[in-house]
Amino acid sequence: MKQSVDIATIFPKHLFWDMDPSKLNLSRDKYIIIPRALYATTPDTFETDIQKLEKLYSSKDIIKYLKLTTENISNKVCVSVSKRYNIAPFFRYSL
Numbered sequence: 001m002k003q004s005v006d007i008a009t010i011f012p013k014h015l016f017w018d019m020d021p022s023k024l025n026l027s028r029d030k031y032i033i034i035p036r037a038l039y040a041t042t043p044d045t046f047e048t049d050i051q052k053l054e055k056l057y058s059s060k061d062i063i064k065y066l067k068l069t070t071e072n073i074s075n076k077v078c079v080s081v082s083k084r085y086n087i088a089p090f091f092r093y094s095l
Contacts, residue, residue: 010052011037026056034062035069038077046080059085066090 008021015036016024024033034057041049053062066073066081067090075091082089 007033010056011049012040015039030057030061031065031068034065035071035073038066038081039071039073041077041080043076043080046077050081050084063087063090066092 005026006022007024007026008016011033013021016032019032026033034053037053038046038049050062063081063085066078069092073092075093078091079089
């Protein structure tokens, strides 16, 4: 896996508004990249967004870092990820 890549060439730069996306390392910073890549996803863009992530990370990593994140990821995104990987639904927020 290529470790140095300007993540803003793959995902919208505004998702990494508070840092220099060219300085992110795919391995070291997956806890940042994975949740932010799905932060602004919609039902219409989910398939494209998740496929981009899957080129960089395993499903295990995607699930792990979405479950661990403190980013404001919607429950809808978590459910979509659960369905994609055929796992029990998980939620960032309880109702």
